[in-house]
Amino acid sequence: MSKIELMDRYIYSFEEQISSSEICKFVDTVFGINLESVLVLDKKSLQAPSSNNMDQSTMSPSRTVIDSYLDLAKHKMTGMEIRKMLNQIFGINLDGISALEKERISLFSKGQWVVQNAKDLFIIHTGIEDVDVTVLPSIYFMEHSGLEGLPSELQNSLSHLGYNHDKKIRGYYFSNPSGMAVTDQFKGQTIGAIIEVIRKSYSDL
Structure with a gap:
């Protein structure tokens, strides 16, 4: 259940x-x-x-x-x-959070880990008020893929959504210019981009 x-x-x-x-x-x-x-x-x-x-x-x-x-x-x-x-x-x-647990994506939101498993491949980190979102590779992903950051196909997808590369954190960062929380649609697009890459290239990690 x-x-x-x-x-x-x-x-x-x-x-x-x-x-x-x-x-x-x-x-x-x-x-x-x-x-x-x-x-x-x-x-x-x-x-x-x-x-x-x-x-x-x-x-x-x-x-x-x-x-x-x-x-x-x-x-x-x-x-x-x-x-x-x-x-x-x-x-x-909560519906989205429940669905995430099967997709090997960790979620840190509202100042606490909401979804986190040892073999998750990517991490979504949102700020306290959901104005900013960061997508990162997990340590597990980097150890098992040989990459030191996000795969190029995911980088491209996130760039199209408005994310910017942050070399220091080896991830991609987005901050809503309106100062408002990002929409559920934007969150869904971000999650969808990550899931697509996982299913296409990294489901066997």
């Missing part, structure tokens, strides 16, 4: 609306992401009142925002809806 399927079943098991506490606990336990330490991108929701009967002064900003979203829902939210909500609040795409 995938992590997404597990999340859907877990949320479905609640007779009433799931709480922010249970959401944070599940995401931390299953995905290894501590939502309570992640920067809230949706600042407006921090000011929204919540009907949660707990003292909000003792709650993290993350849980306060999640509660405000849950309060606005007129129905019991599904797993898919909650994942969409978390993406809006934190810029964390």
